Amino acid sequence: MAESILQTRKECYLCRRFYNLRTVHGLEEHHILYGRGRRALSEQYGLKVWLCHMHHNEAPLGVHFDPGARRVLEQAAQFAFDNLHGPGSFAEVFGEEI
Numbered sequence: 001m002a003e004s005i006l007q008t009r010k011e012c013y014l015c016r017r018f019y020n021l022r023t024v025h026g027l028e029e030h031h032i033l034y035g036r037g038r039r040a041l042s043e044q045y046g047l048k049v050w051l052c053h054m055h056h057n058e059a060p061l062g063v064h065f066d067p068g069a070r071r072v073l074e075q076a077a078q079f080a081f082d083n084l085h086g087p088g089s090f091a092e093v094f095g096e097e098i
Contacts, residue, residue, distance in 0.1 A: 002046035005080045006032075013049035014061075014069060028056045030063060032077040038094065045093070047077045 007013055012023035027050040031042035042048055051063065059065040063073060081090040 002044060004048050004050075005046040005084055006049050006076055010050050012052040012055055013073070014055040014063075015052055017072070023052045026053050027051065028053060030056050030073070032073045033094065041094065042077075045081065047081065049073065 009022075010024065010027060012021075012027060015021040015023040030049055030051045031039045032047045032049065033039065033042045054061055055069065056062050057064050061069065063070045078090045081093075082088065085093075
C-alpha cells in the first residue's frame with residue numbers, strides 16, 4: 001500500500017534517531033498504530049517504519065516492550081501526518097491525539 005511518510009531510506013528508524021547509526025540488515029516493518037483496526041489505517045496512510053529486530057521485537061529495547069520507544073514513534077507519526085494532511089488531521093482520522 002502506501003510508502004512510509006516517516007522514512008525515505010530502508011534503515012532502522014530508531015538506530016538512526018537514537019544513535020545516528022544506519023542499520024540496514026535484519027529489518028522488519030513496523031506499523032506504528034495497531035489494534036482496534038488502526039493497523040489497517042497505518043498501512044493506508046504510511047504510518048510505518050523499518051526497525052532492526054532488536055528495536056522491533058526484543059526486550060527491553062523493542063517497541064513492543066518499551067513504552068518510551070513506542071511513544072517516540074507515535075509522536076513522530078502524528079507530527080508527520082499533521083504536516084502532510086494539515087493541523088489536527090491526525091485526531092480527525094484516528095479519533096485521538098498522541
